Amino acid sequence: MILRALGRFVLQAVPVLYIVSLIVFVLVYLTGDPTVMLIPEDATEADRLRLVAAWGLDQPAHVQYLRYMGNLLRGDFGQSYYYGTSALPVVLERLxxxxxxxxxxxxxxxxxxxxxxxxxxxxxxxxxxxxxxxxxxxxxxxxxxxxxxxxxxxxxxxxxxxxxxxxxxxxxxxxxxxxxxxxxxxxxxxxxxxxxxxxxxxxxxxxxxxxxxxxxxxxxxxxxxxxxxxxxxxxxxxxxxxxxxxxxxxxxxxxxGLGQLVVQAIYTKDMAVIQIAILVITVMTLLINFITDLLYRLIDPRIRL
The missing domain is CATH 1.10.3720.10 (MetI-like)
Incomplete structure (x- = not known):
């Protein structure tokens, strides 16, 4: 029973995570250029363009998304612009x-x-x-x-x-x-x-x-x-x-907690933190649904049939 439920969980989790990652990327992309929030006030336009090129933000949206998904599949969850470190530990620290x-x-x-x-x-x-x-x-x-x-x-x-x-x-x-x-x-x-x-x-x-x-x-x-x-x-x-x-x-x-972290990341346009935080919340949501399904079967044996 548990193995069958676990198999259904995996089959449901993969497309859900993909759709969520796509939606989050699009919404974050539409918020605009995050370098405006991070460069010093006395920085020149040339400095900003160099930073944009260094982060790959000058590439078309589909190229950025493919790079983003490729990094996720390799276990690279991106760098936090605000904290200057990998985004995943920042999120997991608040979890x-x-x-x-x-x-x-x-x-x-x-x-x-x-x-x-x-x-x-x-x-x-x-x-x-x-x-x-x-x-x-x-x-x-x-x-x-x-x-x-x-x-x-x-x-x-x-x-x-x-x-x-x-x-x-x-x-x-x-x-x-x-x-x-x-x-x-x-x-x-x-x-x-x-x-x-x-x-x-x-x-x-x-x-x-x-x-x-x-x-x-x-x-x-x-x-x-x-x-x-x-x-x-x-x-x-x-x-x-x-x-x-x-x-x-x-x-x-x-x-x-994560709530404050996400709001701060939105204000600073820290895209990596926003994306990973929402993905972590999605994974936790899927796990809760999986546990709830098991509890249903434990409480009411008729559901097992």
Missing amino acids: PATLLLTAGAMVVAIVIAVPAGIFAALRRNTPVDFAVSGMAVLSKAMPNFWVGIMLILIFGVQLRLLPVSGAGSFAHLILPAVTLGTAFAGDLAKLVRASLLEALGQDYIRTARAKGIPSSVIVLKHALRNAAIPAVTMTSLNVIALLGGALITETVFAWP
Whole structure:
């Protein structure tokens, strides 16, 4: 099963990566000449033209693209104009911070949303259900930057319990992870509630109750497992969204992730960093989809058939 899924993953990944590389190259090419951002103000036009020729930017677009793809296939991911070094290490240096923030945010979202969704489903149309629905709407209504600033004011400035910027320890992760996690917890809680209510209305649940199986076993072992697939789908989509960029949260907390790197590369027209960063995010997205597919098969054996 795993080998078959891995084969499908490879067959899907190759054309996706090619299409993404083409789109990114075209978009970066259309942004114009990056040397304007990098040469000194007192440089002459002749100096700029020499730099353009040295980087091969005076070649036609198709020649530049063929050279770009040839370099990728050889494992040469280009040189960063801004950092003066290979672009891949610059991107990979920021990747762990983004993965850590994403994992922390999803843990916060799952810890909040799954119990809240279960309680809301089991106490349908009660004050508990209404409270969970209200909190879910409130979490979507509050902008991330506002939540982050409020957390900084309360836990960083007034109570002085947690650091408010940078990275380097678990304490630095708490505030940005809570900021991002609460934004996704509301939608996930509503989805868990709706999926669990649908599962509890199925015939096999009524049969299990008729057999005298305890309610806790019915909910946690049978109903929740069948209600998990939509939640897994939403969680994977949220992870992909976070990998694509949690720029506002990274900016508020000065978190050194990929989001800030990509925006800085766009401002400086650092084409190699932009291209490699997006390719890395694409690869991570494909891996998340692959893992999600395996989880589907693990949760629901019918999908294996």
